[in-house]
Amino acid sequence: MPQLIAANWKMNGRLDWVDKVGELAALTGEAVCERLICPPHPLVGAMARAAQGSGIAIGAQDCSEHEAGAHTGETEAALLAALGARYVILGHSERRTGGETDDRVKAKAERAVGSGLRPLVCVGESLAEREAGTAIPVVEAQLSGSLPQQGDYDIAYEPVWAIGTGRTATARDVAEMHAAIRRHVGVGPRILYGGSVKPDNAALLLGVPEVGGALVGGASLEMESFAQIVHAAKAD
Ligand code: PEP
Numbered sequence: 001m002p003q004l005i006a007a008n009w010k011m012n013g014r015l016d017w018v019d020k021v022g023e024l025a026a027l028t029g030e031a032v033c034e035r036l037i038c039p040p041h042p043l044v045g046a047m048a049r050a051a052q053g054s055g056i057a058i059g060a061q062d063c064s065e066h067e068a069g070a071h072t073g074e075t076e077a078a079l080l081a082a083l084g085a086r087y088v089i090l091g092h093s094e095r096r097t098g099g100e101t102d103d104r105v106k107a108k109a110e111r112a113v114g115s116g117l118r119p120l121v122c123v124g125e126s127l128a129e130r131e132a133g134t135a136i137p138v139v140e141a142q143l144s145g146s147l148p149q150q151g152d153y154d155i156a157y158e159p160v161w162a163i164g165t166g167r168t169a170t171a172r173d174v175a176e177m178h179a180a181i182r183r184h185v186g187v188g189p190r191i192l193y194g195g196s197v198k199p200d201n202a203a204l205l206l207g208v209p210e211v212g213g214a215l216v217g218g219a220s221l222e223m224e225s226f227a228q229i230v231h232a233a234k235a236d
Contacts, residue, residue: 004120058086118152192215
């Protein structure tokens with residue numbers, strides 16, 4: 001599968017950010033990878049319409065584990081799919097820190113798969129866990145608890161200490177973790193790296209064996225920098 005270069009806009013965006021789809025399309029027309037933008041929920045429908053015919057996929061940053069019903073403030077996976085979303089980020093560390101458990105991530109992933117969305121399930125260790133030498137078992141436990149039983153999905157390995165901090169894991173650490181994740185899950189899912197991916201380190205990180213793409217936060221808010229990361233992706 002081609003590498004997946006995914007933008008996580010987090011809680012950033014205004015109505016006119018819909019235009020960024022056209023900007024990205026113009027900057028990356030010849031992309032060898034798959035491009036994905038995950039805006040805040042209220043922009044998903046308009047962005048999916050704007051992305052039609054561009055080859056750029058639109059995704060969400062979360063979904064409910066429930067079917068439609070009395071769940072105030074939640075967003076149903078089937079509604080996101082109907083709006084044109086193709087992917088959904090699940091289990092991001094910013095949500096796990098807020099109390100999201102592996103069980104809940106798994107239930108959401110299964111609901112997403114059943115609704116026609118492809119989950120991008122995030123895992124990653126804290127700095128304390130890395131320093132204690134437990135990064136791999138911690139991530140393996142998250143994988144065992146969070147992945148859907150069936151259906152297609154991708155994984156994003158995001159060391160918590162590298163998200164939004166400007167610190168990245170070394171290529172050696174990324175290679176070791178991605179190999180461990182591949183052993184755990186077998187063939188199939190892409191394993192993205194996330195954590196302070198920028199234009200100047202993207203080629204190195206995207207060249208590490210078993211890295212199937214990048215999940216990008218801060219550097220995805222400006223299309224010029226996100227496009228440079230897209231251009232650093234490898235062909236199949
Ligand atoms: C993220 O939010 O998933 C992320 C990797 O953010 P950043 O690129 O800003 O570290």
